Structures are given as C-alpha cells and as structure tokens.
Amino acid sequence: MKAARQPDRVSRPVATARRPARLNHVFAALSDPIRRAIIAQLAGGACSVSRLGASFAVSAPAISKHLAVLERSGLIVRWKVGRVHFCSLVADPLARAGAWIQQHQVFWERQFDALAGYLDRGGSHVQSATAEPERIGIKLQRTFRASPERVFRAWTQPTALREWWCPPGWVAGKINFDLRVGGTYSIAMSRAGSAGSGVSVRGQFLEVRPPERLVYTWRWEGAFAEMPETLVTLELRGSDHETLLTLHHDNFADPGLRQQHRSGWMAACDRLDRLVTPPAVLPDRAAAL
Numbered sequence: 001m002k003a004a005r006q007p008d009r010v011s012r013p014v015a016t017a018r019r020p021a022r023l024n025h026v027f028a029a030l031s032d033p034i035r036r037a038i039i040a041q042l043a044g045g046a047c048s049v050s051r052l053g054a055s056f057a058v059s060a061p062a063i064s065k066h067l068a069v070l071e072r073s074g075l076i077v078r079w080k081v082g083r084v085h086f087c088s089l090v091a092d093p094l095a096r097a098g099a100w101i102q103q104h105q106v107f108w109e110r111q112f113d114a115l116a117g118y119l120d121r122g123g124s125h126v127q128s129a130t131a132e133p134e135r136i137g138i139k140l141q142r143t144f145r146a147s148p149e150r151v152f153r154a155w156t157q158p159t160a161l162r163e164w165w166c167p168p169g170w171v172a173g174k175i176n177f178d179l180r181v182g183g184t185y186s187i188a189m190s191r192a193g194s195a196g197s198g199v200s201v202r203g204q205f206l207e208v209r210p211p212e213r214l215v216y217t218w219r220w221e222g223a224f225a226e227m228p229e230t231l232v233t234l235e236l237r238g239s240d241h242e243t244l245l246t247l248h249h250d251n252f253a254d255p256g257l258r259q260q261h262r263s264g265w266m267a268a269c270d271r272l273d274r275l276v277t278p279p280a281v282l283p284d285r286a287a288a289l
Contacts, residue, residue: 023100026093029073034058035066039075039089046088049078137250138262142269146276148236148243152211154276155234161187164271167264173198181208185216199223203232211236218249227257245269 029035034056041052053063067087070076075094078087144151154160158175166172166189173188183205190198203217214234220227233248247265252258 023097025073026075026097029069029075030097032066032069034063035070038066038070039094042076042087042089046086049085049087052087136252136255136258137248138252138258138265140245140247140262140265140269142245142247142273144243144245144273144276145241145278146243147240148211148238150276151236151243151245151272152214154272155214156210160275164275165189165268167267173200179205179208181205183208197222203229206231224257226254228253 030039037056038052041047041055049063049067053060056063067076067078071078073093075090076087077090078085154164156177156179158177161175162172165187169192170189171192173190175187177185184202185205186200186202188198188200190196199220199222201218201220203219205214205216207213207215212235216232218230218232228251230249230251235246237244249261249265252261
C-alpha cells in the first residue's frame with residue numbers, strides 16, 4: 001500500500017488558460033471582511049480548506065461559498081489531493097487592483113494639493129516669483145485591530161521597530177530612542193548583504209503623550225540630501241481592540257519626495273499591521289483573543 005503524500009509536498013495545480021479577472025469581480029470579492037481575512041491568511045502560503053475554515057466562526061458551507069467567490073474572481077486557486085482540498089493565493093489580480101487604486105490616488109492627491117495651494121494663497125491666481133517654495137504634507141489614516149498602547153509601543157520600542165520598520169531588502173542597524181520631550185532618536189538601516197554605510201533617519205521629540213500623540217522632527221542622513229527637515233505627527237485613538245492611527249508628515253518642498261514618503265509610510269503601515277494584528281482575526285472575534 002502506497003504511503004499518502006504529504007500536503008507540503010503536493011505540486012501546485014498547473015494554471016490553465018483563462019480570461020484575466022475583471023476588476024469589478026476582484027473588488028466585489030474583497031468587499032466582504034471574511035474574504036479579506038482569507039486573503040490575508042493565504043498571503044502566508046497555501047493551506048488546506050479545513051485548516052483555513054477553522055480560523056472563522058462560520059460554518060464549513062459558508063467558507064466554501066466564500067472560497068467559490070474568491071476563485072471566480074481569480075484571487076485564489078483550489079485543488080484536491082485525495083480527500084483534502086487545498087487553496088492558494090493568486091497575486092496578479094491583487095497587483096492590478098492595487099495599480100488601479102494607486103493611479104487614481106496619485107491623480108486625486110495632485111488635485112487636492114492644487115486646491116489646497118490655491119486656498120492657501122487666498123484664491124489669488126498671481127504668485128510672486130520670489131515667494132518661498134510651497135510646503136506640502138502627507139496625511140494617512142489606518143485602522144489596526146490592536147489597542148493604542150500596543151501600536152504606540154510598536155512605534156517607539158527598538159525591538160519592535162526592527163520587526164516592521166525596514167522595507168524588503170533592508171535590515172535595521174543601530175536604533176536609539178530617548179522617548180521624552182527634547183530627547184532624540186535615530187534609526188539606521190542598510191541593504192541586506194551590503195558592506196556600505198547605509199542610511200539613517202534622526203530627529204528630536206517635540207511632544208510625547210503615550211499612547212495618544214507623538215510629534216517629532218525628521219531628517220535623513222545618507223539619503224535625500226536635498227530634503228529639508230520635516231515634521232511627523234502621530235495620533236492614536238481607539239479602544240482595547242481597535243486603533244485609528246492618523247499620521248501627518250509635513251514640510252515637504254518637493255512633490256516627488258512627498259509621494260515617495262507617502263508610499264513608504266503606506267508600506268510601513270502594512271508591515272506594522274502584520275506585527276500588531278493577530279492573523280485571520282475578524283473584528284467581531286477580536287474580543288475572544
């Protein structure tokens with residue numbers, strides 16, 4: 001009698017020719033919180049349907065229906081080995097949905113920046129040729145399924161910062177935090193495997209009110225030499241199980257640098273979310289953890 005093949009050794013199904021998933025179907029599939037949580041869990045790798053369903057307080061038939069919606073949208077593929085059903089994430093539809101969002105985000109950011117500049121000048125169409133460069137900023141809001149205290153600690157403790165601060169391909173170096181008004185901080189990082197000196201960001205804390213508010217200056221060393229000192233304001237509001245983070249990063253003189261930092265903060269918040277939020281937990285189940 002042949003031994004059963006282990007699930008982690010099962011070959012993935014061979015992709016068959018099919019029409020690309022329509023964005024309407026992708027966004028419709030992502031409109032449900034359970035399906036979004038399934039996508040988040042599958043981001044860590046393929047798994048069996050039974051193991052996937054165990055993470056949710058819904059019936060097996062309900063999970064099967066959610067998986068069917070995700071499969072029709074092209075977001076996942078499913079296959080069977082013996083009596084066990086498996087599924088895995090398909091990255092392309094998510095990438096195209098993200099590109100669509102990014103395209104429209106950039107357009108509206110430019111429109112709102114232009115409107116803000118117009119209003120700041122009092123509605124005048126005339127601008128002095130000797131005027132100071134217009135300063136622009138970033139405002140981001142993100143909800144985490146964690147308490148403000150947990151998010152604040154992850155933002156200000158060197159051990160936690162090492163887990164989420166650096167983008168892929170970079171590693172954290174020396175991190176110093178003197179978390180008090182007038183205290184300073186520095187966060188160094190370098191490319192993985194590189195012998196170079198790397199880069200760092202450093203500044204001074206202007207306001208420290210755990211776990212509600214943090215204000216500090218921001219200056220690069222080893223990168224963005226033309227960028228002036230900027231200001232970061234972090235505000236946290238929420239309960240034991242959810243936090244609304246509002247981040248302002250102000251005093252940019254160059255729209256390109258502003259956009260680079262906006263993209264960087266968005267990606268950093270994604271990494272922070274994976275650190276502070278238990279995987280595959282729905283909002284109505286957070287209290288049970």
